[in-house]
Amino acid sequence: MKIEEIMMELIGNYNNDCDDFELLTSLAPENCYYIDRFPLIVKSFEKYEQVELYYKKVINDNALIESFRIEELKFVNVIKKLWLYSDLIVQSNLLEESYGTINSILEGSSEYITNLKKNMENSGDDAITIENVNHLDLLVKLAVREIVFSKLLFVDLKILIIAYGLCFQVYIHDLNKLQFLNKIISTEGLYLRPFMSN
Structure with a gap:
């Protein structure tokens, strides 16, 4: 199922005619959140730009790339922990990226890239169920590094996460799962920031 x-x-x-998160925030703003490195919106863009980490900006700076990888691991761990408790369907634009580009970003992952792309091609569309933690790891890292855009639907938890960069957009259908989600996120040193706080 898609x-x-x-x-x-x-x-x-729900329809896919406009930006997913924009639509979700218009239909149910109280169910929309961000998984973020910051607990509140940073009002000063100049200050924010000085501390924000973008993979392409830090790739050639050994000190900053290490900081980026620490932050990246937090997002990867959040998604892995949610995956343990729910079936996960992922829709991604991975097929649009070449093996060479992805392998240069994530060295040593060519076997997983091949398997994941093959699974997507065999599924007939760009959405697949993720059963392999290595595939999940690959997709989340590519999303955090802004190479691939992915929508992650945790079916049993009824949580949709739109992953791209170091701030994920979240729709949580059942607000009874909010405390559970917040606990996973906060134990990784990240924040669950409500959309309504904007």
């Missing part, structure tokens, strides 16, 4: 079909069951008005 992510759009499951989201239609959860939210009757």
